[in-house]
Amino acid sequence: MLDKIIDIINKKFKDSVLHNENSNYILIENPSNWKLIADYLIQNSNLKFDYLMSLSGYDLTNDKVGVAYNFYSTKLKHYLEVRIEIDSNVEIPSVAEIWRTANWHEREAYDLVGLKFSNHPDMKRILLPEDWDGHPLKKDYETPEFYNGMPVPKDKSYWE
Amino acid sequence: MSHEDYYVKDDFTLVEKFDKDNVVVAKLDDLINWGRAGSPWFFQFGLACCAIEMMAAAGPRHDLERFGMMPRATPRQADVMIVAGTVTLKMADIVKRLFEQMADPKYVISMGSCSNSGGPYWQHGYHVLKGVDIVVPVDVYIPGCPPRPEALIQGILELQKKIKLDTPLRKKV
Numbered sequence A: 001m002l003d004k005i006i007d008i009i010n011k012k013f014k015d016s017v018l019h020n021e022n023s024n025y026i027l028i029e030n031p032s033n034w035k036l037i038a039d040y041l042i043q044n045s046n047l048k049f050d051y052l053m054s055l056s057g058y059d060l061t062n063d064k065v066g067v068a069y070n071f072y073s074t075k076l077k078h079y080l081e082v083r084i085e086i087d088s089n090v091e092i093p094s095v096a097e098i099w100r101t102a103n104w105h106e107r108e109a110y111d112l113v114g115l116k117f118s119n120h121p122d123m124k125r126i127l128l129p130e131d132w133d134g135h136p137l138k139k140d141y142e143t144p145e146f147y148n149g150m151p152v153p154k155d156k157s158y159w160e
Numbered sequence B: 001m002s003h004e005d006y007y008v009k010d011d012f013t014l015v016e017k018f019d020k021d022n023v024v025v026a027k028l029d030d031l032i033n034w035g036r037a038g039s040p041w042f043f044q045f046g047l048a049c050c051a052i053e054m055m056a057a058a059g060p061r062h063d064l065e066r067f068g069m070m071p072r073a074t075p076r077q078a079d080v081m082i083v084a085g086t087v088t089l090k091m092a093d094i095v096k097r098l099f100e101q102m103a104d105p106k107y108v109i110s111m112g113s114c115s116n117s118g119g120p121y122w123q124h125g126y127h128v129l130k131g132v133d134i135v136v137p138v139d140v141y142i143p144g145c146p147p148r149p150e151a152l153i154q155g156i157l158e159l160q161k162k163i164k165l166d167t168p169l170r171k172k173v
């Protein structure tokens, strides 16, 4: 099933998606035409991925970040996972206009992992306060001592 | 024992009671405390999973209203703030502001491990306030994750005891 999907995509976008034999996702390393691929995923009559189930960001360390999209087609009943792995300063084209779900999920990925999405309709933090410093789910994140005058780490002086 | 007897016998130190004419002589302090302890309206807001237990306690099976506890959706009509759930740093400022908007006398019940001490987030929670007592004064702490409604009710009874020890008309020393 996955091979068939990859064939359909690669026929249209030459060599822009990679696939490793042992993995069950497809990988994109150059996100410049990701928006076009995304459009194709929802519109091609053999793909019809009309449901973005989940979007997750992750930190690969060494200034690399990744984002995983999980798609499902409610019409053709098949699944697909697309991952984009890039340097952390590269912007990923937003797909919020294609799948509305992506709007908040991309804001969450920005908020917690610091991914950058271009052309997002409303890019700002979604969970943390607006004046928060840094992105807490990055591997090199340091918990601050104070936020807004309130101590953040637990005071363990009673028992340590 | 009727409701009235409970207060007369256990809590209300009567100076004198006359059988005829329904007249009692008592200290005004006690009378005010009796009124305050009998109807601690609580501020209805939940922050996380503990709020579910608070709702269960307010529901028909445990029925908080038999203690005179009526949920109010505005801080201006509430006497007791039940902090039920995880106080995130983003919410801590708002909790503090809501507490300041409540009219005196006001009391705070900290319900659950999260608001007592940070709970499950005490070690790695970059976003959780480690105890709501950092921002507001707490009268009663209820341990548990989440505390059962019975535990909340016991906390409320403890708070009522505390209210009855107050001396509203005398100067605090």
Ligand code: SF4
Pocket: B048, B049, B050, B051, B084, B085, B086, B111, B112, B113, B114, B115, B119, B120, B144, B145, B146, B147
């Ligand atoms: S103490 Fe437990 S049940 Fe209560 S809010 Fe925290 S995690 Fe949820």
